[in-house]
Amino acid sequence: MKKKFISKNKKTKKIKPKIILFFIMIFSSFLLTIKALSKYNLPHQNSDLVNFLIENNNPFIVNSKSNYSYFHQLMTKLIDLDLTDPLSILDTNFKGLTKKTDLDDKKVRKVSNEDVVNEEPTIYLYNSHDTEEYKPSSFAEYSVMPTVKLSDYVLKEKLEDNGFSVLIEEQSISSIRSSLGLNYAGSYDASRVLMEQAKVNYPSLIYFIDLHRDSLSHDKTTLTYNDKNYAKVMFLVGLENPSYQGNLDFSTKISEMINAKVPGLSKGIYEKEGEGVNGIYNQDFSNRTILIEVGGPENTIDEVYETLLVLSDVLTEVIKSDQN
Numbered sequence: 001m002k003k004k005f006i007s008k009n010k011k012t013k014k015i016k017p018k019i020i021l022f023f024i025m026i027f028s029s030f031l032l033t034i035k036a037l038s039k040y041n042l043p044h045q046n047s048d049l050v051n052f053l054i055e056n057n058n059p060f061i062v063n064s065k066s067n068y069s070y071f072h073q074l075m076t077k078l079i080d081l082d083l084t085d086p087l088s089i090l091d092t093n094f095k096g097l098t099k100k101t102d103l104d105d106k107k108v109r110k111v112s113n114e115d116v117v118n119e120e121p122t123i124y125l126y127n128s129h130d131t132e133e134y135k136p137s138s139f140a141e142y143s144v145m146p147t148v149k150l151s152d153y154v155l156k157e158k159l160e161d162n163g164f165s166v167l168i169e170e171q172s173i174s175s176i177r178s179s180l181g182l183n184y185a186g187s188y189d190a191s192r193v194l195m196e197q198a199k200v201n202y203p204s205l206i207y208f209i210d211l212h213r214d215s216l217s218h219d220k221t222t223l224t225y226n227d228k229n230y231a232k233v234m235f236l237v238g239l240e241n242p243s244y245q246g247n248l249d250f251s252t253k254i255s256e257m258i259n260a261k262v263p264g265l266s267k268g269i270y271e272k273e274g275e276g277v278n279g280i281y282n283q284d285f286s287n288r289t290i291l292i293e294v295g296g297p298e299n300t301i302d303e304v305y306e307t308l309l310v311l312s313d314v315l316t317e318v319i320k321s322d323q324n
Contacts, residue, residue, distance in 0.1 A: 120165060120202060120203075120204035121165040121166055121167035121202050121204060121205060122164060122165060122166075122204055122205060122206045122207060122319075123159060123164055123165070123166045123167065123205070123206070123207045123209065123319075124166075124167050124169065124195070124198055124202075124205045124207065124208045124209065125152040125155060125156060125166060125167070125168045125169065125209050125211065126152070126168070126169035126173070126191055126194065126195070126208070126209070126210055126211075127147075127148045127149055127152065127169070127173060127191075127210065127211055127212065128173060128187045128188050128190070128191040128210050128212070128281075128282075128291075129148065129173075129184075129187055129212055129213075130147065130148060130149055130172060130173045130174055131147065131174050132147060132148045132212060132213040132297075133146055133147050133148075133213075133297065134146040134147070134148075134150075134213065134295060134297065134299050134300065134301060134304060135297065135298050135299060135300050135301075146301055148211050148212060148213050148294070150301065150304075151211045151294055151304060151308060152168045152169075152211060153168065154304075154305060154308045155209075155211070155308050155311065155312055155315075156168055158308065158309065158312035158313075159312055159315065159316065162312065162313075162316040163316075164316070164319070165204075167198065167202060167205065169191075169194050169198065171194055173187060173190050173191050173194065174187070174190075176190040176191075176193060176194065177189075177190035180193075185278070188278050188280070188281055188282055191210070191282060192282050192285070195208060195282060195285055196285075206286070206288055207286075207288045207289075207290075207319060208282070208285065208286055208288065208289040208290070209289075209290055209292065209315075210281070210282070210289070210290070210291045210292070211292055211294060212236075212291060212292065212293045212294070213293060213294060213295055213296060213297065213299075214232075214234060214293040214294075214295065214296040215296060215297065216296045217296065217298060218296065218298035218299065220232075220296070221295050221296035221298070221299055222295075222298075222299060222303060223262070223264050223265055225262050225263070225264070225265070228306055229300075229302070229303045229306065230262060230265055230303055230306045230307045230310070231294050231295025231296070231299040231303040231304045231306070231307045232264075232265060232266070232267055232295065232307075233255075233258065233265060233266050233267065233292055233293060233294050233295075233307060233311065234266065234267040234268065234269075234270055234292070234293045235251040235252075235254070235255050235266070235268070235269045235270065235290060235291065235292055235293075236269075236270045236272060236281060236291040236292075236293065237251055237269055237270070237271050237272070237281075237283065237291075238272055238273065238277075238278060238279045238280040238281040238283050239271050239272065239273035239279065240273045240278075240279030240280050241279075241280045241281075241283045241284040242284065243284060243287055244283060246287025246288075247283040247287050247288075247289060247290065248269065248271070250287065250288060250290060250318075250322075251269055251290050252269055253318055254290070254314055254315065254318050255268055255269060257314045257317065257318060258310060258311065258314050261310055261313070261314065262310055265307065265310060288322075292311070294307055294308070294311075295307065
């Protein structure tokens with residue numbers, strides 16, 4: 001009796017439909033999961049901050065879009081969701097996250113403010129200690145560097161929403177310091193070079209804000225008020241500046257107004273002079289130069305962000321009053 005011969009090709013044909021069916025089941029399951037998630041409130045820390053961080057051209061977002069596989073491109077087209085792009089995730093309108101309409105509204109506000117904001121900046125934001133970092137946060141997946149430089153961009157955004165024109169120092173002060181052969185104590189000499197350069201390029205500059213971070217533990221740099229956590233602020237004034245009184249008065253006014261809005265948020269004024277300290281902190285450059293420490297190394301970006309919202313409102317009131 002002859003044995004029935006089954007070719008390998010026929011076996012392969014029987015196996016292939018099973019493999020295809022298997023992948024279809026996995027893919028369908030994935031789509032159903034995505035659809036189900038859209039019906040629930042997803043936890044988030046601060047949708048406004050996420051919205052701000054993922055905007056295009058933000059220096060703190062690393063978004064590589066090259067060399068994606070065909071599978072990635074197919075998934076993006078089929079479900080209209082790019083898992084490597086946080087902006088597309090927000091655009092899906094998952095409940096609990098910032099909606100696409102929020103982003104559109106923000107663009108509208110920016111356009112409407114264009115004729116309000118002065119063409120030349122009046123506020124200069126910089127960081128003499130630009131490598132100071134905050135606690136790594138849940139935004140790490142967006143490759144956000146939690147340094148004091150991030151505070152500049154948040155504060156700039158809020159101040160410009162209030163009608164000001166703001167300039168951020170983009171050059172690395174730590175790199176300038178190294179190129180000049182200065183140690184860490186020479187950071188203020190390095191930032192002075194950039195301040196003078198900025199003033200020459202933009203004579204309209206009046207207010208110079210040096211944002212720092214304290215070095216104390218979380219319990220000493222954090223305040224809970226009305227169920228919100230804030231990073232405490234402190235103002236530093238160098239008494240070795242012959243004209244320090246103007247800086248002291250200006251800083252004191254801001255500090256007091258912060259505490260009027262959120263009691264205890266500002267730790268007040270730290271007056272420094274004597275051996276072993278800078279004692280001036282570039283405040284001789286202008287009596288509208290202020291040094292603000294926001295939070296400490298254990299504060300999260302969210303805690304810093306909540307404080308910057310208060311600070312931006314106070315600065316708006318103080319500066320508008322100062323200009324009248």
